[in-house]
Amino acid sequence: MNEEIEIAGIKVPKADWDATPPSIQALVLVLSERLDHQSERLSQLEEKLNKNSKNSSKPPSTDGFGKTVAEKKRSKKPKNRRPSVTGSRQVRKLQASEDCDRVEEVMPTVCAECGSALHGLDSHPHRHQVIELPPIEPMVVEYRLHQLSCEGCGHLSRAELPIGVSASGYGERLSAIVSLLSGPYRQSYRQVCSLMADLFGVSLSRGSVGRLREEVSASVSAPVNEAKRYVQAQPVVHSDETSMPQGNRDGRNPQGRKGWLWVLVSPLVSFFEVVFSRSQASAKALIGESFSGIVNSDRHSAYGWISLENWQVCWAHLKRDLTAIAQRTGVSQEIGEALLRREGRLFRWWHRVRDGTLSRQQFMAQVEYLRRGFKAVLAEAASLPIAADEKTPLAKTVRTCRRFLKVESALWTFVSTPGVEPTNNAAERALRPAVIWRKTSFGTQSQKGTLFVTRMLTVTASLKAQGRNILDFLTQACLAARMGQAPPSLIPQPTLTDKSLPEGDIPV
Template sequence: MHLSHDDLTQIDEAVLQELEERALRALSVKLLADLKEAHERLGQNPSNSSRPPSSRAPWEGVVASEEVPDSGEQSPEETREPEDRDAPGRAAEETQEQETDRSSKRPGQPPGRAGHGRTQRLTVHEERHHHPEVCGLCGEPLTASHDTRAHSAHYMIDLILPSAEQAGLQVVQIKHVYQARRCGCGHWTAAQPAHQGPEDAWTVALSERHLAGPLLVALICALALRMRLSRRRIQEFLADWLGLSLGVATINQCVHEAGRALAPVEEQLLTEVRASELLHADETSWIENGHLLWLWVFTNATTTLFRIGRRSQDLLQGVLGGLFAGWLMSDGYWAYRDYDQRLRCLAHLLRKARGIEESLDRSVSGFGRALHEHLDALMESVYAAREGPPPRSLRQQHAAALNALFALCLAQAESQHAKTRALARELLNDWDTFWVVLDHPDLPLTNNRAERALRHWVIARRIGYGTRNAQGSRVFATLASVIETCRQRGHSPWLFIAEVMRERRQGRPAPVLPPPAAA
């Protein structure tokens, strides 16, 4: 760079007007060189520089909608001449045939090809026999006195948690044997694995007939969600440390099955979120199959709910609806304005004020400095009011400063500086929400609770690049909600997930979330 930060702060329109033509031309050459270099830096990405893929912004390289407008221009593939000039249409025909074959091919191996079964053989530690209770034909009770024969069986691998007698996890294999009994009427009735019925919103089954037991499913969820491991890394971990050979598809099925099992728990979370006296809300970008969505969080002192969807008023209304009557701490997204008892995060405002204060444009830096000073004084007054009642109300103490700041925002609402103009209008649009703490000093000044709740999952997004489909997004949000809520309440999320898996596989309702642990 030819011009330093200090140089640019001293250059404005008035200085340029006073320069002689020769000096102005020389300055223009420097500015042009600096501008080109800045554009080159801004244009750097993982595909044309040494920047790591994780530095790419979430919205870069994703599709905002599935509809792509037709520009009328030919693509490079359409304008390129075929390599075989003696047969001009052959290359295009071969390409079309290949694309047709690829699009018509169904996933999976062709019919008739030898399949792959489970090759790992583990010791059976326990056998559990299941018997039918009534005759499937006449309805008469069936007892041990009736003729019995084995009907079917399956193996389940599960874990035994550490105890005083044994340190570390223990892997066990349980053989479930389903018996058939013959009634006096001559009908054989066979016991069947318990399961939940199919649901239109889910493509994964929820059944007792599964290779992974409840605690093993909970461990896989912990590795996937809390430890942020990919399916391949989970497979490697289980093989290296527990001696288990599980396929990637089985591991993925475990995670999705846990999401379906926990789906009813979301209703409890939703009810508690809507009943909050103080709720923090925030959203961050999320990628689903290359499309840009948003990860929303709604959290209070004991409950956290995540949702993945569009950044829209419909999603917000779907979570809060017209039932929410508490205080809502949020950012400046316009959809939040439907709620009367709303307050804004002053930390966001403070960061924006610092940015304008440090601007190279001296004509607007004073606005940032005035806002920064006012926020510092206001926050100091609120902290003091929390220690003891002030001699007069905070609203009266800051009345003159607020009036001056309001006039300053009106003056900067049409500023030529884009960030200053945007901040001034933001303040004017949500004026009352910023100063609610003057009347209620006990309310929070920042939205740190929501930002902290999002931080772990933002890292997971950077590592895993989002989700692949709508079911994967729902599973991720559901598991994240249960994990965060259990941790807030001082309980193990993994034991709760295992308990839910156990009950739901038996066709019974999901247990309720545990209450907050006593301090």
């Protein structure tokens, strides 16, 4: 019986291999090693090429228009939609007739069928309302500052502007509108000038736009600082960060350091801040080193100082990593699919908890068994032997599972703690307007510009969560600064809380 040996993964008769010239044997071994290296390199390039928003931290906007790895499954069941009265058009809610500025009675005079004259009134006529905007004209107030001469010494004294009247020549509401257009609505200086001229007939220079932005930014400084202290005192917060470039036009960034926009989200108040660091020190300064609540975030090392009992690691980020593992081949695929099955089961149960069809106690009991299986798969994968410098797909999988095991207990905080979500979607959604702002403006050019951006983001996100009017708030803040009075607060009042939300729950 011929003995076989394995050469380059292929079994060949030992006699044939021994009969092969040494030079050919050496060539086979070199080519085999080179092939293994090229295969490993090809796997790395394929994985990098196949990265998308489903298996990495790339945003959905980078996926393009082609088919994604996992096509969305469309249900074949007909959607049970209620047809509107006017077909496909959405019916607008009508105002009460007494609230209308004018009511026009339109009467038919002749029959549409036979042409006979019509008389009488319809007790329930069809109501059609038209909303129109009147021509908007700016209101100009002239202050005549008289200068009088003293009869005793002859000194000329001129009256000063009344308290609250700005020397800039623009009122507080106009200043608020300029900041609103330049801030949350992301219009450039030129576009703001054009809009003010077209909509209100007000001529502004780009320099005036910049000065009004700085004034409004300064007027909301105190409310924004108060919002930071309020968020840091909440029992549950969501945190995330993204890049936000800042130029050196004012000499405040001579090294050209990269700016990072951090956000801290609570149910009704959010706080934004830009710093030149993504380190643990920045996270501690944002959240508060003595913070005793629960932080919901991704697995970024900046949050490593938080105790596992006070940390909820985002399952959305975790799912992307598991998807990347499952899209590899061999053992990695088996590990990824096993973990994804448990992740899918976990979220099916969680959705039932949120819908009220599964009690918290039942959920906790079911998760206990699932958690043991999830941890066992991670431990088995983490125990696989790999070299320290190995870069194969399996080595990546093993290292990822080892990192998961280090924070494993922080994956399940939401299970037993009401008010904690399994994902960090609240912070992700809060950052979305900022990301769009960054893409259209390429960041800021000065520290004042950065402060304007972060303060407007804080004001906008907080007021929207509370259902308050942003323009009214900015107007009141600007007027208070001019009058030397206390500014309005971003802290929610009891009458402003959303009663539809359970106490402590964060909408995601």
